[in-house]
Amino acid sequence: MTAPLDVSKGELEAHPEDVLKGVDRKDVQGRSLGQIAWLRLKRDKAALVGAVIIVLLIVVAIVGPFFLQDPNKFNGNLIDPTFQRPYGGFMHSGISGDHWLGVEPNSGRDMLSRIVSGARVSLLVAFLATLLSVVIGTVMGVIAGYFGGWVDTIISRAMDVFLAFPLLLFAIALVGVMPDKIAFLQGDYLRIAVLIFVIGFFAWPYIGRIVRGQTLTLREREFVDASRSLGASHFYVIFKEVLPNLIAPIIVYSTLLIPTNILFEAALSFLGVGIAPPRPSWGGMLTLAVPTYENTPFFMIIPGMAIFITVMAFNLLGDGLRDALDPRAR
Template sequence: MTANVIDRPVASSPRSTGFRAVVRRVRGDRAAVASAVAIVLFAVVAVGAPLVAGLSGQDPYTYHLGTLNGFGAPKGTGGGISGTHWFGVEPLTGRDLFAIVTYGARTSLGIGLAATVMSIAIGVLVGVTTGFFGGWYDRGMSRVIDVMFGFPSLVFMIALTAIVPGGFPKPVLVVLVIGFFGWPSVARVIRGQTLSLRQRNFVVASTAMGGGSWHVIVRQLLPNLAATISVYATISIPSMIGAEAALSFLSVGVTPPTPSWGRTIGDAVGWVQTDPMYLVFPGAALFVITLAFNLLGDALRDALDPRRADSARPGRAASSKPGGARAAASKEAGR
């Protein structure tokens, strides 16, 4: 029985890390709720891109040259917006912009999520092992992380995507490149958290009772790192989506005619003075999804912060006594 108690992962603050408590705090943040709704909508659009684009009766690959004037610009106002083309059409090709943005959500979100999973997996593995084992392994990997922080990753990404044979799937290559260069920051954060948890009583006790290294890592450390990993993953997704957009903007990301927000924005830059509407919709989609993930990540960080729950307890205790509510309000006003 004693072994079972010691072996149980101990959270830093059960009240603050309980799932229901976290959900309740996030639901109390209107910006977080709106961000979650936006993310779900974008995810639905990405998964059901053929069905969503089909609502307008268009696809992102068909040329509609009849919608263009003699200079390759869309006819009419708003970039060729009409009942047939809800967001207008692409200059030079006449492809439907609504379908491009819809299918682009699948490309950008898919690459961003896959690259985040890869970087988080590598970063957590390196961070928790270096923090737990220490010694020469920790010192060596710390130097590797320092080198990667100082490495011109964008230049290397551009060079690598340019020299890889054309037969290799570009979306997979972009995921591998972005994910590989995204793990050092994760590893550094997780290593610091692991160094702190390694000194906790439940880890020391489990080790003293004969628990193996990987048993301690899997059963003790990772459950207590789950909150940090979740928050960091949520905050990392926008940077991964932005990295994919940057590569596509520089014409080294996914290749045409595969729809991508970054490549569409890159193509739109040359038409800003002639047809600025071509930039509005893909730019707005990229802005909204990155903002939503950032706001949701901030809300999760606040909801999972043990200090927030601890600081809230005195206020509740004070409010249960005569005059306690007024004292708690005065304390909050004085902050």
């Protein structure tokens, strides 16, 4: 809108009251940081595709097993006894109207049911392990960065120890000596709990270092000094001033840590120290597909693609969130 100009005094001057004439007050609204971040995120099509895939995976993992076949049901009549592979189908996969992704060699178990059930296990372990890592890493990182001194030295050296720890060897050794029952946990639930503990507890230094670095910067900001000058306690400053400004990097790094945990769980299951059969898991399905890979490669491709698509979706969403929440970090 062009405002009328006053040229009576020989100079161009716009009347302030005319600049907003005809503009509704409702049209002039501020935007919160969350709204600005959402506007940036909506422009990133790859991140939105990743978010849609993640939502679909979560929904399928939760409700899918209730509508599919029993993933542990054997269908020996679908297996060729001579070659120990399914009858017919693309690449001897046994794909049919009843088995959309075919059946496993040797056992004849439905692949679609096992992929969906495996998604539930993989996502559960990844989410809970990430939550454990984020909680421990955030607490330790904030304490180290805010207080500094000998506290920072001790926590930083602890991070170095955990980062240098041979986690894979420890997981293999732990499963080898693990009893059949601990407290009220046994069987598959015990295995899942151990995986969550091992992955989550030993991964906290990764996010702890990021939180520590951000806290070192935030503790020198003016609003933190203002809170201290008004007599605010350390507890108040940490929870009211520091932590709210750490939400963005914590969310971004969490979305990037989840796919790492998915891959680690799949690797442990592939090595036989993760989820014990017959409960399906993506890594365990890859293990079962190795002996028959030459004759039926299709059964290694399906769980491999499930892992690839899931990890790619989380990485796309994580990159999009990073650009939306902190565009200066591009």
